[in-house]
Amino acid sequence: MSRDIYLPQMARIEKIIPENPQIKTFVLCFVDEDFNSSFSYEPGQFMMVSVPHCGEAPISFSSTPTRPGNIELSVRLAGKLTGAMHELRLGDLVGLRGPFGTPFTMDKLSDRNLLFVAGGIGLAPLRGVINYCLDKGGYGKITLLYGSRAPDDIAFSADIKLWQKKGIDCQLSVDTAAEGWNGHVGVVTTLLAGLEIENPKSSLLCGPPIMIKFCLPELSKMGFTDKEIITTMERHMKCGIGVCGHCYLDNKLVCVDGPVFDLAQLKAH
Numbered sequence: 001m002s003r004d005i006y007l008p009q010m011a012r013i014e015k016i017i018p019e020n021p022q023i024k025t026f027v028l029c030f031v032d033e034d035f036n037s038s039f040s041y042e043p044g045q046f047m048m049v050s051v052p053h054c055g056e057a058p059i060s061f062s063s064t065p066t067r068p069g070n071i072e073l074s075v076r077l078a079g080k081l082t083g084a085m086h087e088l089r090l091g092d093l094v095g096l097r098g099p100f101g102t103p104f105t106m107d108k109l110s111d112r113n114l115l116f117v118a119g120g121i122g123l124a125p126l127r128g129v130i131n132y133c134l135d136k137g138g139y140g141k142i143t144l145l146y147g148s149r150a151p152d153d154i155a156f157s158a159d160i161k162l163w164q165k166k167g168i169d170c171q172l173s174v175d176t177a178a179e180g181w182n183g184h185v186g187v188v189t190t191l192l193a194g195l196e197i198e199n200p201k202s203s204l205l206c207g208p209p210i211m212i213k214f215c216l217p218e219l220s221k222m223g224f225t226d227k228e229i230i231t232t233m234e235r236h237m238k239c240g241i242g243v244c245g246h247c248y249l250d251n252k253l254v255c256v257d258g259p260v261f262d263l264a265q266l267k268a269h
């Protein structure tokens with residue numbers, strides 16, 4: 001195995017978009033211009049992101065490969081590495097290794113009606129997938145259910161407005177309402193009640209484990225087969241390339257076999 005896979009490429013912060021008080025989107029360009037122009041990735045993949053002396057963590061692409069030239073990573077303040085990233089300014093450098101992981105199989109989703117279910121920062125990777133579908137075309141009706149803890153926690157508002165203009169049915173929910181909130185209140189799974197998605201269909205999920213756990217049986221009841229329920233799984237990671245075993249889940253390594261799995265794959269262990 002080449003040692004390059006362990007060496008980060010430095011990337012410069014071109015823009016920082018505050019999405020909510022805990023999430024920032026970093027627009028990044030690799031310092032090496034040749035590397036930057038030849039870099040490619042697929043929706044659902046991730047990068048191992050590092051800040052010197054502050055560690056490394058997996059972060060999914062929130063951008064789409066259909067818009068080359070830079071990449072976007074949306075980072076929720078969670079601990080050491082993400083805390084250090086939130087302190088960075090325009091022009092600062094981060095280290096990036098990747099792209100890693102098994103992506104969403106976008107070809108197999110063409111012509112299907114797509115139901116996206118996201119909770120919190122889980123909308124980050126799905127944002128990349130939704131924009132990919134819009135750019136490429138050839139997908140069926142798109143519905144997004146997006147849950148946040150409170151109205152102030154809703155992220156990617158600018159994207160959501162744009163998606164609504166482009167005909168995507170975006171349904172938002174908050175766990176706890178605040179003054180001025182006239183929308184749905186309840187965990188995101190409550191939006192599934194009464195929702196009908198016509199065949200052929202697939203659902204794509206990303207969010208906290210508790211959200212995934214409650215969504216899976218509801219989606220099965222709605223008629224999605226195990227292969228039509230596609231979810232991302234989160235595990236703490238060290239190497240990102242199937243060497244250290246840190247991300248072991250049942251008989252799988254999430255960093256190489258995932259992070260994208262369909263329910264049939266998750267049941268096969």
Ligand SMILES: Cc1cc2nc3c(=O)[nH]c(=O)nc-3n(C[C@H](O)[C@H](O)[C@H](O)COP(=O)(O)OP(=O)(O)OC[C@H]3O[C@@H](n4cnc5c(N)ncnc54)[C@H](O)[C@@H]3O)c2cc1C
Nearest residue numbers: 057058059060074075076078079080081082234235236259
């Ligand atoms: C494939 C993948 C894609 C991801 N994409 C994104 C993304 O797009 N955006 C984003 O914001 N996050 C994303 N994450 C989550 C992110 O990698 C984690 O939140 C990561 O831990 C942040 O690193 P940190 O150093 O800031 O936090 P840490 O210092 O790792 O702390 C984060 C939390 O994890 C706990 N923790 C630390 N180590 C362990 C351990 N070994 N076992 C259990 N708990 C532990 C800490 O107590 C703390 O509560 C992704 C994760 C995966 C696996």
Ligand code: FES
Nearest residue numbers: 240242244245255
């Ligand atoms: S993170 Fe090392 S094997 Fe997956």
